[in-house]
Amino acid sequence: MTNILLSGANGNMGRAVTRTVENNDKVKITAGYDINTVKNSDFPVYDNLDEVKEPFDVIIDFSHPSVFDSILEFSVKTKTPAVICTTGLSGEQISKMKAASKKAPIFFSANMSLGVNLLIDLVCKAAKLLDGSFDIEIIEKHHNQKLDAPSGTALAIADAISDAVSFDTEYIYDRHNVRKKRDKSEIGIHAVRGGTIVGEHDVIFAGNDEIIEIKHSASSKEVFAVGAVKAAVFMKGKPCGMYDMKDLIEQS
Structure with missing residues (x-):
């Protein structure tokens, strides 16, 4: 059994994780953390991490960048693996996460869907084979409430392509104010x-x-919740370090 502390428990993704866990006898949410402490399921929800009394093996964080530091600090303080699913993190926060992974096990993926990570693998293979002979464009679509643009997943796809090809790439986000032909890079x-x-x-x-x-x-949203729960089970008992979806897929 993997016991989970769910950060962002009463948000849309937190509720999706709760639904995903309901029929899984290998995983249990023992406590939640949220600014909204309404109890919507059979576990308590706290607005202060230090008040959590229930046992937990892994933290799943589907919250907000504004509370990211407190989650990271709590993971390090309790030596608990954390599955970071919150999007829109800054470069500074990503750096903090990498530093924290030396003191606690951290799982981070720009997208928790297994299907998206398969897409990234296929795209890398295509980019390596086509290497410079095709122009590459990425289009991402999301709901009208999403705050960050482009999505972290789109950037992760672009980064993976950049690592796969033999030439230096340049990310172009807007062409309307520049009158010039497209560059191969x-x-x-x-x-x-x-x-x-x-x-x-x-x-x-x-x-x-x-x-x-x-x-x-x-x-x-269930596809992301399923990936997060799989990551939580995978992370239980892991030593300090940075982990991602590629590690999960390879060891499954």
């Missing part, structure tokens, strides 16, 4: 916000007389 990254789109990521390889598209669409 460019990776275009475009954000669409509207309605209730859960999440779509489309990678386009545009060549001479042919186009290759690799796409992933999420129909519900």
